[in-house]
Amino acid sequence: MRMSKLVGTRTKEHPAGCVLDSHALMMRGGYLKGVCAGIYSQFLPLTRVCRKIEDIIREEMDALEGQEVLFPVALPGALWRESGRYESVGNELLRFRDRGGAEMVLGMTHEEAAVHLVRDYGVSYGRYPFFIYQIQTKFRDEARARGGLIRVREFRMKDGYSFHTSQGDLEQFFARCLRAYERIFARVGLPQVQAIASDSGMMGGEVSYEFTLLTPAGEDSVGHCPCCGRWFHLEAAEGAACPACGAENPVISRGIEVGHIFQLGDKYTKAMGMRYTDESGASRAPVMGCYGIGIGRLAASVCEASHDSHGPIWPVTVAPWQVHLCALRAGEGAVREAAERLYVLLGKGRTLYDERDVSPGVQLADADLLGAPVRVVLGPRDLAEGLCQVESRDRARRETVPIAQAAETVERMLAEMRREIEGGGLERE
Amino acid sequence: MRMSKLVGTRTKEHPAGCVLDSHALMMRGGYLKGVCAGIYSQFLPLTRVCRKIEDIIREEMDALEGQEVLFPVALPGALWRESGRYESVGNELLRFRDRGGAEMVLGMTHEEAAVHLVRDYGVSYGRYPFFIYQIQTKFRDEARARGGLIRVREFRMKDGYSFHTSQGDLEQFFARCLRAYERIFARVGLPQVQAIASDSGMMGGEVSYEFTLLTPAGEDSVGHCPCCGRWFHLEAAEGAACPACGAENPVISRGIEVGHIFQLGDKYTKAMGMRYTDESGASRAPVMGCYGIGIGRLAASVCEASHDSHGPIWPVTVAPWQVHLCALRAGEGAVREAAERLYVLLGKGRTLYDERDVSPGVQLADADLLGAPVRVVLGPRDLAEGLCQVESRDRARRETVPIAQAAETVERMLAEMRREIEGGGLERE
Numbered sequence: 065m066r067m068s069k070l071v072g073t074r075t076k077e078h079p080a081g082c083v084l085d086s087h088a089l090m091m092r093g094g095y096l097k098g099v100c101a102g103i104y105s106q107f108l109p110l111t112r113v114c115r116k117i118e119d120i121i122r123e124e125m126d127a128l129e130g131q132e133v134l135f136p137v138a139l140p141g142a143l144w145r146e147s148g149r150y151e152s153v154g155n156e157l158l159r160f161r162d163r164g165g166a167e168m169v170l171g172m173t174h175e176e177a178a179v180h181l182v183r184d185y186g187v188s189y190g191r192y193p194f195f196i197y198q199i200q201t202k203f204r205d206e207a208r209a210r211g212g213l214i215r216v217r218e219f220r221m222k223d224g225y226s227f228h229t230s231q232g233d234l235e236q237f238f239a240r241c242l243r244a245y246e247r248i249f250a251r252v253g254l255p256q257v258q259a260i261a262s263d264s265g266m267m268g269g270e271v272s273y274e275f276t277l278l279t280p281a282g283e284d285s286v287g288h289c290p291c292c293g294r295w296f297h298l299e300a301a302e303g304a305a306c307p308a309c310g311a312e313n314p315v316i317s318r319g320i321e322v323g324h325i326f327q328l329g330d331k332y333t334k335a336m337g338m339r340y341t342d343e344s345g346a347s348r349a350p351v352m353g354c355y356g357i358g359i360g361r362l363a364a365s366v367c368e369a370s371h372d373s374h375g376p377i378w379p380v381t382v383a384p385w386q387v388h389l390c391a392l393r394a395g396e397g398a399v400r401e402a403a404e405r406l407y408v409l410l411g412k413g414r415t416l417y418d419e420r421d422v423s424p425g426v427q428l429a430d431a432d433l434l435g436a437p438v439r440v441v442l443g444p445r446d447l448a449e450g451l452c453q454v455e456s457r458d459r460a461r462r463e464t465v466p467i468a469q470a471a472e473t474v475e476r477m478l479a480e481m482r483r484e485i486e487g488g489g490l491e492r493e
Numbered sequence: 494m495r496m497s498k499l500v501g502t503r504t505k506e507h508p509a510g511c512v513l514d515s516h517a518l519m520m521r522g523g524y525l526k527g528v529c530a531g532i533y534s535q536f537l538p539l540t541r542v543c544r545k546i547e548d549i550i551r552e553e554m555d556a557l558e559g560q561e562v563l564f565p566v567a568l569p570g571a572l573w574r575e576s577g578r579y580e581s582v583g584n585e586l587l588r589f590r591d592r593g594g595a596e597m598v599l600g601m602t603h604e605e606a607a608v609h610l611v612r613d614y615g616v617s618y619g620r621y622p623f624f625i626y627q628i629q630t631k632f633r634d635e636a637r638a639r640g641g642l643i644r645v646r647e648f649r650m651k652d653g654y655s656f657h658t659s660q661g662d663l664e665q666f667f668a669r670c671l672r673a674y675e676r677i678f679a680r681v682g683l684p685q686v687q688a689i690a691s692d693s694g695m696m697g698g699e700v701s702y703e704f705t706l707l708t709p710a711g712e713d714s715v716g717h718c719p720c721c722g723r724w725f726h727l728e729a730a731e732g733a734a735c736p737a738c739g740a741e742n743p744v745i746s747r748g749i750e751v752g753h754i755f756q757l758g759d760k761y762t763k764a765m766g767m768r769y770t771d772e773s774g775a776s777r778a779p780v781m782g783c784y785g786i787g788i789g790r791l792a793a794s795v796c797e798a799s800h801d802s803h804g805p806i807w808p809v810t811v812a813p814w815q816v817h818l819c820a821l822r823a824g825e826g827a828v829r830e831a832a833e834r835l836y837v838l839l840g841k842g843r844t845l846y847d848e849r850d851v852s853p854g855v856q857l858a859d860a861d862l863l864g865a866p867v868r869v870v871l872g873p874r875d876l877a878e879g880l881c882q883v884e885s886r887d888r889a890r891r892e893t894v895p896i897a898q899a900a901e902t903v904e905r906m907l908a909e910m911r912r913e914i915e916g917g918g919l920e921r922e
Contacts, residue, residue: 103568132544181526218567
């Protein structure tokens with residue numbers, strides 16, 4: 065991709081109304097544009113990050129024998145009446161009527177749609193367990209949307225639903241899915257995400273885990289007890305004591321929820337009349353689990369966890385482009401020619417190539433905002449000696465190498481970065 | 494994928510209310526399930542077909558230097574008021590209010606959102622032309638939804654928007670996009686799709702082409718004049734004469750619209766205040782083109798064009814699985830063992846493996862409904878001689894080969910099929 069063609073504008077100025085660094089940097093870098101409160105359009109750099117995140121999630125869900133399905137965004141109110149949530153959920157559920165006057169809702173989660181899809185299928189114990197998931201747009205009419213992609217009204221989400229004939233089988237799968245989630249967060253560059261047991265709120269069921277990125281920028285308060293080692297959510301009413309051992313000196317952080325998994329029991333299947341015949345011929349309601357990750361929120365969280373004041377430092381696994389090639393003084397023929405050749409060698413598909421005849425300061429600032437993990441800088445002074453600079457976005461690596469060795473140096477740096485993220489501890493059972 | 498794990502049910506019976514073969518076969522094959530009028534959920538076989546179609550479309554759009562973006566499903570009414578369409582479009586535009594009482598719509602096309610996204614960017618002639626596209630869910634509140642995925646209310650669509658500083662530049666890009674569309678339809682297995690000049694209706698602008706799959710099952714009437722060779726849309730009022738040469742003996746078909754591209758002129762940019770500064774310093778409104786393809790409708794159209802009474806005959810480029818492996822009498826240990834080994838050799842990711850202990854009739858009927866282009870049948874009688882059957886879904890190819898040669902026979906058949914589709918005439922300029 066050539067920078068002169070990249071649609072979107074980049075600015076130095078901190079945009080008004082941005083509290084989170086990730087929000088400000090993604091606005092400054094031309095990743096997204098607000099359409100109205102809590103609703104954004106995305107430019108190419110962000111759709112590329114999101115797509116890589118989605119691919120990683122798909123791989124991990126498929127490894128759990130997940131089957132990708134697709135539920136509607138607009139759902140009949142009748143389906144939500146079956147579960148009782150049409151009445152029980154507040155104004156964050158957007159209700160409307162279609163042209164014929166029928167009650168409709170915009171899906172904020174899809175438990176009802178999942179049960180609807182499989183209740184004809186799951187009629188015999190032999191067909192269990194099974195696990196379906198989708199990646200789809202959702203809408204939650206938040207009263208106070210804020211924080212860029214962290215708390216929005218419209219968002220893309222991976223939501224999965226598993227069905228089981230016993231609580232024990234659900235628990236076994238739930239544990240496998242928890243490990244898959246840990247792999248997902250590690251692979252997108254967030255190994256510090258912490259699974260914390262939590263209330264499941266309006267979703268029903270009893271056991272749930274919230275995956276929390278520990279960051280001062282988050283809006284959830286979590287505690288860590290130095291006495292018993294337990295992580296917990298901090299409710300205002302509880303005070304600051306550890307709920308497990310009662311110690312009164314837990315370490316408090318404000319976190320961002322990046323995923324949530326629930327054991328739902330038979331709340332939805334029972335209410336919606338999903339039944340199967342067990343080994344003895346008896347009719348029973350299956351138990352369910354559900355498993356969510358917000359795609360855009362995860363992208364913003366990666367940025368929140370990995371940036372400096374100049375822009376995002378994208379982990380190699382989710383970066384919109386792997387390499388950023390700057391041709392300094394690109395107006396000079398010799399620089400331009402060498403850069404064009406290098407662009408091909410580096411791989412056009414994964415390289416963002418700045419061939420604009422603008423100042424080096426503008427080029428380097430834009431490279432910081434776009435956050436490719438490796439940068440190649442080619443300028444007239446180095447070129448005179450046949451050299452170029454290869455450096456990492458996080459400033460940890462920097463080498464001056466002959467231009468002929470640029471591609472292999474880039475390859476080595478990218479491979480090292482990949483190993484740092486995916487090298488150890490991510491094995492599947 | 495093992496058939497015993499595939500979520501979804503398959504039936505012999507023609508489902509009630511299905512007029513189109515594609516609708517009936519996709520219901521019978523466990524591809525989709527109706528949620529309410531014109532709104533469906535999709536099972537794995539259909540999400541796999543749609544994903545392959547999307548990948549082909551992405552390749553062709555990226556080859557036009559298209560940049561993938563993402564617009565919201567729910568849009569502020571204010572944006573549609575800017576273009577005038579909030580008032581001018583009928584009830585197929587679903588209007589609602591959010592919790593704060595603000596006017597909203599569900600996007601049925603995204604011209605307004607496209608102009609909103611790029612109007613800060615496209616301020617100087619040097620930034621033109623540019624082309625953005627998205628693949629996203631849309632909603633059109635059809636009064637009479639019918640025909641399975643052919644005429645639905647909620648659908649996924651690729652919609653692209655190009656921006657130019659002159660009508661001539663738009664026309665040049667439009668012609669390139671028209672050829673890209675022809676490649677897309679050929680690559681998904683529909684080379685017979687015909688580009689027909691048409692009215693652009695509520696989209697505005699003057700020139701548009703509709704891409705029509707010629708099939709008796711379609712709902713559009715198109716004519717072909719044997720006298721002057723011209724294709725045209727047949728309006729009821731026109732009678733059956735060719736609008737170009739007046740000949741009164743055109744050949745009439747009912748067709749399915751699978752894509753539509755429009756030259757929009759400055760209708761949206763002017764109304765929404767998008768301006769750029771030209772070479773002379775004057776302020777002007779850019780001209781736009783827009784380019785749509787419905788993903789689900791295209792999947793259904795492929796099925797409509799390529800099926801027999803037993804099920805879809807998926808072209809190799811979009812088939813949910815490339816190979817269907819039937820282990821007849823899978824309850825017998827020797828068959829099961831040989832089949833398990835073959836499953837690995839054929840490639841688990843691209844093979845649907847029927848290891849169920851059900852009758853051969855059920856297995857073969859299900860294989861027909863799932864429509865993989867190549868089938869390998871392993872049964873006790875052939876196995877005793879070390880043989881298996883390798884055959885194509887369209888019944889054109891059938892070979893009895895030693896089991897050790899099954900994988901290479903499959904590979905050869907798939908390669909032949911791929912060459913037949915992608916072999917000639919699809920070169921890009």
